[in-house]
Amino acid sequence: MSVTTVPDDQRFVPVLLGADASTYSLARSFHEEYAAISVAVSRLGAGPVANSRIIEVSRLADFDDDDALVAHLQGLEERFGDRPLLLLTSTDYLVRRIVTLRDRLEPRLTIPYPDLALIDRLTDKAQFAELCSELGIAHPETVVYDVARHEQLKDDPQLRDQLARLSFPIIAKTGNSATYERYDFPGKQKVHTAGSREELMDLMQRVHDSGYPGTFILQDMIPGLDDGMRILTCYCDRAGKVRMGAFGHVLLEEHLPETLGVPAAIITGQDRAVLDEAVRLLEHVGWRGYANFDLKYDPRDGRTKFFELNPRLGRSNFYVNAGGVNTARYYVEQYVDGSDLSDEPPLVESAKEELYTSLPVPLVMRYLPGDLRKKVLSLVARGKVTNPMMYARDPHPKRWAYVGAYGANQVRKYFRVYPPPKREKA
Structure with missing residues (x-):
């Protein structure tokens, strides 16, 4: 069996840090639009990126050492000569890490993320809430x-009042998610x-x-289950305009x-009022x-509230592609x-x-x-379903065996940690 490698005539190379489902989704975006093979750099190169015909696995035992x-x-720079290299990831702490290392990696590696000060400001949830208040954007x-x-x-009375x-x-x-990752507690x-x-107080x-x-x-808990959540992804061009x-x-x-709160099933659609608020904030x-x-619809006042900003494409980034926009295209058009x-x-x-789902539809x-x-059944009946891992142009039998096993394991895990909620019958 031959190992997947980047072809000599490929005009640019996506270099992806990580080996999870979001890494595979990014690689699929580049392959769908440009037939490009991505290089995935991680410690083991296992899981979603293994046995793929669209990913060259590049293992690094000391991955955590800068x-x-x-x-x-x-x-990789030396190997690929003067071909453009895009360095990308879908994890907060890795975004922060490569931005910190920017001076040692650019200009040969293109790092299409904002500067560290802006990332720290917008991903700090306290500062994000202050910004939403300043701009009149709905938030909890x-x-x-x-x-x-x-x-x-x-025992502070002022905190008690708050x-x-x-x-x-x-x-x-x-x-601060990037800092939080480094600490553990029961x-x-x-x-x-x-x-x-x-x-x-026990938690604190x-x-x-x-x-x-x-x-x-500490935030007001907006009523509702998972289906009250919303997601929005925006791309800002190099001039700072939302495109x-x-x-x-x-x-x-x-x-x-470890992944609580990550969207696993999404129906793509539109909400121009929410988009307009995001445009105002980002610009x-x-x-x-x-x-x-990350957002949630509040049934108490009918508004969709902004929770936080993540400085990258999310773990479930392929929902954007399912909605009709290939995320890789903006990277290539602007930075290549x-x-x-x-x-x-x-x-x-x-x-x-479209229904985007990383889980078996019957489980959802x-x-x-x-x-x-009823809406999901209608989408399924019309063939409007996208699973980021199920890519027909990446047909390696071992990879498909992994995808099948992943789905079966998710069924068991959900029933163990999150039994289906009891709902009142209409």
Whole structure:
């Protein structure tokens, strides 16, 4: 069996850090649009990127060592000569890492992300909430908790007054995902729920004891299950103008602790009011490249609230492609071909309605209310379903065996950690 390698006549090379489903989705985007083979750099090169005919696996045992990573990437620079190289990832801490290493990697490697100061500002959930307030953008009621000051804050009357603005149960999550990844404590999750002030203080004590030095964001819990969530991805050109928006109605999220909250099933669509708010925010700060927003529809006032900004294409990035816009095209047109997009419409809004799912459809159906179940059935009946891992042009039998096993494992995991909710019959 031959190992997949980048062809000698391929005019540019996507270099992707990681080996998860989002890495595969990015590689698929480049292959669909340009028949390009991507290089995926990771420690093991296993899982979704293994046995692929669209990905060259490039293993790096010391992946977490900056010097080793730089040396490995410089080796790729030498190998590919003067061909343009795009360095991309779909993980917050890796985005921050390569931006930090930008001076050692550019200009041979193109790193299409904003500068570190802007990334830190917009991904800090406290500062993001402040920006939303400043611009009048809908967002949940928010209290910022300085974990380092837990011993002083736990009995602070001012904090008690701030918490009185929230109604328990509340959402508690890290203010800085990249920093949070480096610390561990009993019961750690991506997003926590606190049912009372006592539960919140117990959680803050555990986070404090872990040594985590940042903030936690305490937010009003908007009513509703996973199908109340929304997602929006925007692309900002090199002049800071938003050129594309792709909205989605989330049906079901991932529920394992390490990936809790990641959209797993989405119906693509449009919401111009939400897109307009995102445009206002992104152009106000001068964002560049992709931004991915987590949102939730609030049935109490009928508004969709902005939760946070992720400085890259998300783990479920292929939903944008399912909606009719190939994400790789903007990278190539701007950073490889040097286009200013002047021949493109001022703002492209994805319009195609499609079911994006990384899970078996019958599993998704178990979690939906009747109206959404009917909509999903209609999309399935019309063949409007996209699974990012099921790519007909990547037919290696071992890879398809992995995809099948992944789906079966997800069924077992969901039933273990997230039994289908009981809904009142209409």
